[in-house]
Amino acid sequence: xxxxxxxxxxxxxxxxxxxxxxxxxxxxxxxxxxxxxxxxxxxxxxxxxxxxxxxxxxxxxxxxxxxxxxxxxxxxxxxxxxxxxxxxxxxxxxxxxxxxxxxxxxxxxxxxxxxxxxxxxxxxxxxxxxxxxxxxxxxxxxxxxxxxxxxxxxxxxxxxxxxxxxxxxxxxxxxxxxxxxxxxxxxx
Amino acid sequence: xxxxxxxxxxxxxxxxxxxxxxxxxxxxxxxxxxxxxxxxxxxxxxxxxxxxxxxxxxxxxxxxxxxxxxxxxxxxxxxxxxxxxxxxxxxxxxxxxxxxxxxxxxxxxxxxxxxxxxxxxxxxxxxxxxxxxxxxxxxxxxxxxxxxxxxxxxxxxxxxxxxxxxxxxxxxxxxxxxxxxxxxxxxx
DNA sequence: TTTCAATTGTACCATATGGTACATAGTGTA
DNA sequence: TACACTATGTACCATATGGTACAATTGAAA
Numbered sequence: 001x002x003x004x005x006x007x008x009x010x011x012x013x014x015x016x017x018x019x020x021x022x023x024x025x026x027x028x029x030x031x032x033x034x035x036x037x038x039x040x041x042x043x044x045x046x047x048x049x050x051x052x053x054x055x056x057x058x059x060x061x062x063x064x065x066x067x068x069x070x071x072x073x074x075x076x077x078x079x080x081x082x083x084x085x086x087x088x089x090x091x092x093x094x095x096x097x098x099x100x101x102x103x104x105x106x107x108x109x110x111x112x113x114x115x116x117x118x119x120x121x122x123x124x125x126x127x128x129x130x131x132x133x134x135x136x137x138x139x140x141x142x143x144x145x146x147x148x149x150x151x152x153x154x155x156x157x158x159x160x161x162x163x164x165x166x167x168x169x170x171x172x173x174x175x176x177x178x179x180x181x182x183x184x185x186x187x188x
Numbered sequence: 189x190x191x192x193x194x195x196x197x198x199x200x201x202x203x204x205x206x207x208x209x210x211x212x213x214x215x216x217x218x219x220x221x222x223x224x225x226x227x228x229x230x231x232x233x234x235x236x237x238x239x240x241x242x243x244x245x246x247x248x249x250x251x252x253x254x255x256x257x258x259x260x261x262x263x264x265x266x267x268x269x270x271x272x273x274x275x276x277x278x279x280x281x282x283x284x285x286x287x288x289x290x291x292x293x294x295x296x297x298x299x300x301x302x303x304x305x306x307x308x309x310x311x312x313x314x315x316x317x318x319x320x321x322x323x324x325x326x327x328x329x330x331x332x333x334x335x336x337x338x339x340x341x342x343x344x345x346x347x348x349x350x351x352x353x354x355x356x357x358x359x360x361x362x363x364x365x366x367x368x369x370x371x372x373x374x375x376x
Numbered sequence: 377t378t379t380c381a382a383t384t385g386t387a388c389c390a391t392a393t394g395g396t397a398c399a400t401a402g403t404g405t406a
Numbered sequence: 407t408a409c410a411c412t413a414t415g416t417a418c419c420a421t422a423t424g425g426t427a428c429a430a431t432t433g434a435a436a
Contacts, residue, residue, distance in 0.1 A: 021299065022298075022299050023211065023213065023298050023299060025211065025213040025214045026213045026298070026299050028422080028423065028424085029423080029424060029425080030422080030423085030424095038384080039384060039385050039386080040384095040385085040386090040424095040425080040426095041383075041384045041385055041386080041428095042383065042384055042385085044424095044425075044426080045382080045383065045384075046383095050424065050425065051424070051425095101297050104353070105297070105349045105353070106297045106298065108349050108350075108352045108353035109289050109293070109294045109297060109348075109349060109352060110210075110211050110214070110294065110298070111209065111210050111211060111214050113352060113353075117355070120353050121353060121354060121355065123353075124350060124353045124354055125354065128354075147362070147366070150350065150359060150362070150363070151343070151363065151366065153346065153350055154342075154343050154346030154347045154349070154350050154359075154363055155339070155342050155343055155346055156346065157345070157346035157349040157350060158341065158342030158343055158344065158345035158346025158347070158349070159342045159346070160297075161293045161296050161297060161342070161345040161346070161349070162296075162312060162338065162341055162342050162345060164296045164297060164301060165292070165293070165296035165301075165308050165309060165311075165312045166309060166312055166313065166316075167305070167309065171338060171342075174335070174338070175338070175339065175342055178335070178339065216392080216393065216394085217393080217394060217395080218392080218393085218394095226413095226414080227414060227415050227416080228394095228395080228396095228414095228415085228416090229398095229413075229414045229415055229416080230413060230414055230415085232394095232395075232396080233412080233413060233414075234413095238394065238395065239394070239395095
């Protein structure tokens with residue numbers, strides 16, 4: 001019984017990938033065990049709450065990542081325009097140009113939505129508010145900024161759906177380019 | 189053993205609802221049996237291919253419905269502008285103002301995508317082409333029409349994700365209104 | 377070196393799963 | 407009425423599921 005991992009956080013990326021690819025229901029403990037390289041013993045040691053706690057932890061880490069790399073800059077960086085620009089770069093990289101699904105979005109559509117409603121809700125609310133703030137800071141009035149932020153999130157999520165459905169990753173790149181144009185060009 | 193149903197098609201709406209609410213993996217035969225009111229015997233009588241055939245049939249019916257009520261009018265109706273308008277009305281009603289998920293979109297994100305790739309792909313391709321055709325017929329040039337159609341589908345799908353995530357059905361209505369404006373107003 | 381808590385592997389469990397077999401009951405038709 | 411064929415309910419099966427129990431192993435501190 002060799003000791004392999006001591007940090008629970010080290011497991012999250014692998015687990016996230018499993019949930020992303022198989023959904024909550026489809027991600028079996030056996031599969032998670034395989035992908036993380038940990039047996040059930042360790043898994044339930046780190047996550048006594050079972051699969052639900054695992055998914056919760058993954059959602060938590062995603063929120064942390066987005067907060068650090070996207071939400072906070074949008075909200076607080078001196079140069080809001082550049083923060084928006086960096087948001088697009090980060091999003092394109094994070095979602096691997098549309099090849100990678102948004103776990104939170106997928107959870108929102110599936111049954112898992114009820115179980116993780118709070119975290120799903122929080123993720124999108126934070127993103128929307130941060131983006132709206134940035135848009136205000138580059139000169140939009142508040143109502144327009146909020147509406148535009150909402151629309152931007154929809155386009156991002158929808159493009160991910162479409163990219164996968166059409167199996168065409170140019171879709172995502174194209175959408176992001178056009179969306180960025182609509183956000184930064186003053187007064188639509 | 190009372191005879192209850194004779195038409196296989198009669199089962200599809202109930203089955204569609206189960207798949208929509210629980211996803212492919214989450215829709216157990218027991219649940220489908222309960223919601224359709226049919227025992228396993230009848231279910232496997234009508235769908236010898238099991239769950240996969242059931243989901244396939246549901247996807248087929250959805251495509252038929254959309255073809256009849258949305259795609260065909262967009263493509264062939266004399267008045268393209270009115271067809272676009274009716275598309276929005278039909279979409280809002282079909283998705284119950286955002287309370288109802290798009291089964292095809294949900295399948296696109298989940299594991300089921302691989303299994304039903306062809307049908308998922310076909311649904312979105314048909315919709316995109318039909319909408320692009322209508323946009324050309326109201327005066328857009330072809331490249332702009334195709335880009336705009338793609339974007340429209342993304343907004344629709346993304347708004348459904350967002351509406352569920354934020355648990356706010358005003359999101360969907362708002363998005364549809366704004367989207368319609370962008371599609372019909374000449375030259376953005 | 378002893379001790380002890382943190383890890384880990386394995387065996388196990390109750391249950392739910394998708395699917396099959398088959399006997400039985402209806403139903404239309406000759 | 408007899409017949410064939412379509413539906414239907416039930417019992418059953420192998421397997422996979424999430425989860426538990428627990429003993430064995432480790433590393434670090436005392």
